[in-house]
Amino acid sequence: MPRHVNNPVYSAPIDVSYQNALNLYNHEQLSEQQLERALKKRGTNYDELVANHRNQKQFEMGVACSLEAMGCEVQMATRLSYNNDLLNWCDVVMPCGGDGTFLLAASRVRDCNKPVIGFNSAPHRSVGRLCLPTWCSRDVPGAVAALREGRFRWMRRTRIRTTIRCCSQIEDSIAPLDLHTLQFSRYPAVSNEDFRFQPRVVCAEQNGSSQETATTMKVLPVLALNEVFLGESVTSRVSQMQLQINNSGKWNHTKSSGVCVTTGTGSTSWHFSINCLRTHSVLELMRILQGEFGVTLDTSLEKAREVAERYNQRLMFPPDSMQLAYSVREYITFEEWPTPRGLRVRDSASSIRVRSHCVDAGLVIDGGISYPFNDGTEALLEVHPEDSLMTVHMDDQLHH
Numbered sequence: 001m002p003r004h005v006n007n008p009v010y011s012a013p014i015d016v017s018y019q020n021a022l023n024l025y026n027h028e029q030l031s032e033q034q035l036e037r038a039l040k041k042r043g044t045n046y047d048e049l050v051a052n053h054r055n056q057k058q059f060e061m062g063v064a065c066s067l068e069a070m071g072c073e074v075q076m077a078t079r080l081s082y083n084n085d086l087l088n089w090c091d092v093v094m095p096c097g098g099d100g101t102f103l104l105a106a107s108r109v110r111d112c113n114k115p116v117i118g119f120n121s122a123p124h125r126s127v128g129r130l131c132l133p134t135w136c137s138r139d140v141p142g143a144v145a146a147l148r149e150g151r152f153r154w155m156r157r158t159r160i161r162t163t164i165r166c167c168s169q170i171e172d173s174i175a176p177l178d179l180h181t182l183q184f185s186r187y188p189a190v191s192n193e194d195f196r197f198q199p200r201v202v203c204a205e206q207n208g209s210s211q212e213t214a215t216t217m218k219v220l221p222v223l224a225l226n227e228v229f230l231g232e233s234v235t236s237r238v239s240q241m242q243l244q245i246n247n248s249g250k251w252n253h254t255k256s257s258g259v260c261v262t263t264g265t266g267s268t269s270w271h272f273s274i275n276c277l278r279t280h281s282v283l284e285l286m287r288i289l290q291g292e293f294g295v296t297l298d299t300s301l302e303k304a305r306e307v308a309e310r311y312n313q314r315l316m317f318p319p320d321s322m323q324l325a326y327s328v329r330e331y332i333t334f335e336e337w338p339t340p341r342g343l344r345v346r347d348s349a350s351s352i353r354v355r356s357h358c359v360d361a362g363l364v365i366d367g368g369i370s371y372p373f374n375d376g377t378e379a380l381l382e383v384h385p386e387d388s389l390m391t392v393h394m395d396d397q398l399h400h
Contacts, residue, residue: 052122059121059137060096066144067094079104079180092117098126099269103366104180106389107222112156115390117147129268130225133396146394156388157265157319160224162363164371165378168214174377176222177362177370222365223387226266229364230354230373231258231329238332239361243343244353245326251355252343257330261352261381264321274327275315275346282308322383323348351382 030038039046064074077086087093087108093116095105102118109116120128123137136143146152166174231239239258242251262271283304289295297303317323328345355378363373373379 052125056097056121059119059140062140063094063096063119063144066141069141070144070148082108084108087111087114090114094119096121098122098128099130100367102128102130103225104368106225107366107368109389110221110223110387112386112388113390115154115392117392119143130265130391132392132394135396136394143394147392152392152394154390155320155393156390157225158263158321158383159387159389160228160261160263160324160365160381161384161387162220162222162224162228162365163217163380163382164220164363165215165217165380167376168216170374170377171216171218174218174372178368179364179370180368220365220371222369223389224266224365225263225389226269226366227260227262227271228379228381229258229260229270229367230356230361230379231256232358232361234360237359240357242355242357243326243328244355245343245347245349245351247351247353254328254343255332256328259354260327260329262325262327263319263383264317264323265319267316267325271325271327272312272315274329276312277308279305279308282311317348320388322385323350324352324381324383325349326352351380354379354381 036046039049060076064076067074075086075090077083082105092114093105093109095101095116095118097118098120101121102116105118106116118128118131119140120126120131120134120137123134128134128137131137132143136146164174230241235257238255240253240255241259242253243259244251260270260274262269279301283299283301286297286299286304286307290297290299317325325348326346328343331345355376356373357375358373359375361373362370363379364370
């Protein structure tokens with residue numbers, strides 16, 4: 001058996017919907033019968049919720065038993081018990097769930113040589129792009145045997161390193177908010193000591209070294225596998241930020257609904273949803289070109305669909321690419337704004353600096369961990385080979 005499959009820690013987070021129900025139970029001190037009535041009153045399919053939870057637990061036990069049968073030592077963890085001690089002990093992390101579970105498990109792994117190999121526990125409900133192929137979910141022992149026999153190829157997924165620069169006076173307020181465990185209110189923050197960062201450099205502005213001008217630079221301990229989103233927490237509020245692309249020295253003032261910076265892995269996710277063209281929009285543009293500009297075109301629905309698919313395919317790029325892609329959501333433009341002109345609302349870059357002029361903003365990593373990102377705070381987003389995540393690629397048809 002390959003070394004990296006020995007002594008795995010098996011991450012088995014509780015189903016999100018069921019976790020919400022448990023939190024409701026604990027928060028309101030309800031009995032099981034009262035909980036069932038309360039959930040049904042809210043429109044929740046309680047029987048389906050419980051059945052999904054039981055199926056999840058059964059799947060987890062099936063993976064654990066298959067690994068133990070191969071002679072592996074297994075420790076199981078939930079999102080609350082998954083910690084650095086387990087990561088230091090294990091050789092491989094094997095999350096069971098969907099892409100969200102995979103992202104949560106991978107967020108703690110800093111060692112670029114420690115693999116994360118995911119099983120999609122409910123392929124009928126989620127795509128699981130980051131997980132093993134669907135046949136692995138239906139034949140867990142076969143999938144574990146394929147891993148043991150080396151019938152896969154290693155692959156590395158680029159991740160985003162985030163460095164925060166802020167005034168020393170607000171350093172302590174840059175605390176993480178764990179969105180996975182947050183249920184009732186954004187305040188007070190639900191934080192985890194494992195996500196806290198330590199100061200790396202303390203410097204002062206050139207005009208002095210007083211408390212008012214001293215700044216601190218910190219590298220966040222969480223790497224982004226999919227994307228980093230920066231914007232106001234209240235979605236109806238305009239996000240005012242400055243962007244600098246590729247250390248050009250030129251700052252672009254923007255007003256928008258936030259900025260999304262993605263890796264190749266994340267280019268199939270939120271980045272794709274933000275930028276993809278719909279068939280009917282393409283069809284309308286083609287008809288305008290034909291009717292108002294005299295361009296001879298095939299304006300059939302089939303041709304519009306083909307054009308949209310070709311455009312959308314170009315939005316995605318390889319997961320091991322050392323390039324990033326950024327998207328400025330709902331970029332506000334009018335007579336004298338933005339300044340200076342010329343910033344592309346979507347482009348690739350090797351590094352991106354973002355300076356906040358927001359009121360109550362967040363820097364959100366893979367939709368799971370949020371850090372305050374308010375006026376005067378600056379973030380540098382970049383990629384380094386040593387930050388990559390090791391995982392595996394297995395043939396969809398291998399089972400056959």
